[in-house]
Amino acid sequence: MNVAELDETTRTALEAAAFRRLVAHLRERTDVQNIDMMNLAGFCRNCLSRWYREAAETQGIALTDPEAREIVYGMPYKEWQAKYQKDASPEQKAAFNQANKAGH
Template sequence: MHQTSPEQKLSAEQRTALEAAAFRRLVAHLRERTDVQNIDMMNLAGFCRNCLSNWYKDAAEADGIALTKDESREIVYGMPYDAWRERYQIEATDAQKASFATKASHG
């Protein structure tokens, strides 16, 4: 007896709408959590706001939509990247840098 997976219960339109809503909620959450540094996200989850903006840009390009790196970052950060860095980014600790270097060399 074959069970229907949750994804199979959704139409393509429903799935796209739900994925878009989840993405918007993730972006809103990351905009609110300015205390969470990208290096911490990279060290714990293997992706950060910059990765998310790159994936957004890649998706746009796959659909023939021209989007610059700066534009995709502004969509994710909610402001120009340089402004976000100036307001919220702090210098990574030696421990954070070491952890990132270890993971990057094994990834």
């Protein structure tokens, strides 16, 4: 079977499973800082939570940014920041600024 042959329900189930696995992976990898993700991939946990909130809105579901972040982080964002977020190094900040100049 190729991807084009998947029915929408199966495709949606596979996408949901992949999303859940990504979120679980990011929850486990607390050593990976959001700025590193932004510098390497152009998105971070906050982006993912924003996309989740935006998807909820398209379905008529009211979800705040803090609620969406808690879904992605597995805890309130402020708690995650206090436990795991480190100050960005000058090198990380420079890479982030360079990426943003490139139209990120």
